[in-house]
Amino acid sequence: MPHILSITLFALLVPSLLVPLCSSYNHSNTCRSYCGNVSIDYPFGLKYGCGHPGYRDLLYCINGVLMLHVASGSYRVLDIDYTFQALTLHDPHLSTCNSIVLGSRGNGFVVEPWRAPFLTPVPDNAFLLIGCSVKSSLFQGIPSKHLACRNVSGLGCEDYYRCPAWGFIGPTNVGLVYGSGPPECCTVAYDDLGAGQGVNLTKLDCQGYSSAYSLAPLRIDGPHEWSYGIRVKYSLQGHDAFCKTCEATRGTCGYTGDHGSEITEVCFCETHNSTSNCDSTSVESMIAEAVVLRTSSTYAIILIGFLVSMVLWNKD
Structure with a gap:
């Protein structure tokens, strides 16, 4: 009976002693993931602390569908091109x-001011604004101050009017002379609207919009072959060197902090976190390792004492 009791106590105690030792060195790259058929890698992340802080609270995976959320609303992410640093979005x-969707139901595209340096439509993405009011800021001011409706990378309203969809509503003012009223369609580039403006259909007083982008050097035969969607480029603003150094030392790039504290880039390593790379040992990690070592020694002493006491007890 004493032997059975000793073995039972030993079996119950040992796992509780070993858990702190094992968990201190348990590390895996949980940031790299998938949502549907789209891979999620740096600088993006689905979990808190993963990716670059400039893209935090940006992507969400909902029932296997990857969604991007910015100030103007939510968009489905069709593709992330890590080679050309671009995302393809669908509204x-x-x-x-x-x-042709009217009634100002479209999202347009507007990002938060702090996120603008990291995320913006590519230069050859054409926004075709439909049914804008004569009071729209597009057409206000003296003629020389009017925002020019133009082709963007060969994509423009003149060709768009050839689409079958116009047969259902019919353009009423297809002239390009502002004196006879604004055109039913006006093509602009994202940067034409000015910093901080974005494609805000409410502020622009437009009923709808289309967006298409050019993938040169592909030759397209009319608007029915255009690539419809919003092509957005992302930029790390020169901060990619940190992640490259981190990954070169077998680390995972991420960040710490939230809206209530300072956001800091962090390299997640196997036994510690670092603000540089896994080959450097910070003061914090040295303290953490010392605590782990001291705790491990304490557990070892307790375990040895317990075993000795069991042996002496069993002899009695």
Whole structure:
């Protein structure tokens, strides 16, 4: 009976002693993941602390569908091109060659001011604004101050008017002379609207919009072959060197902090976190390792004492 009791106590105690030792060195790269068929890697992340802090609270995986959320609303992410640093987005209320959506239901595209340096539509992305009011800021001011409606990378309203969708509503003012009223369609580039403006359909007083982008050097034969969607480039603003150094030392790039504290880039290593790379040992990690070592020694002494006491007890 004493032997059975000793073995039972030993079996119950040993796991509780070993858990702190094992958990201190348990580390895996949980940031790299997938949502549907889209891979999520640096600088993006789905979990808190993963990726670059400039892209925090940006992507969400909902029932296997990757969504991007910015000031103007939510968009489905069709693709992340890590080679050319670009995302392809879909707005369900985006007008295409086969369907024109009016009623200001489209999102347009607006990002928060602090996020603007990290995320912006590519230069060859054309925004075709539809049904804008004569009071729209697009057409205000003296003629020389009017925002020019133009083609962007060969994409423009003149060709867009050829789409079947116009047959259902019919452009009423297709002239390009502002004196006869604003055109039903006005093509602009994102940067034409000015810093901080974005494609805000409410502020621009427009009923709808389309967006298409050019993938040169592909030759396209009319608007029915355009690539509809919003092509957005992302930039690390020169901070990618940190992550490259971190990954070169077998670390995972991430960040710490939240809206109530300072956001700091962090390299997650196997046994510690670092603000540089896994080959450097910070003061914090040295303290953490000392605590782990001291705790491990304490557990070892307790375990040895317990075993000795069991042996002496069993002899009696």
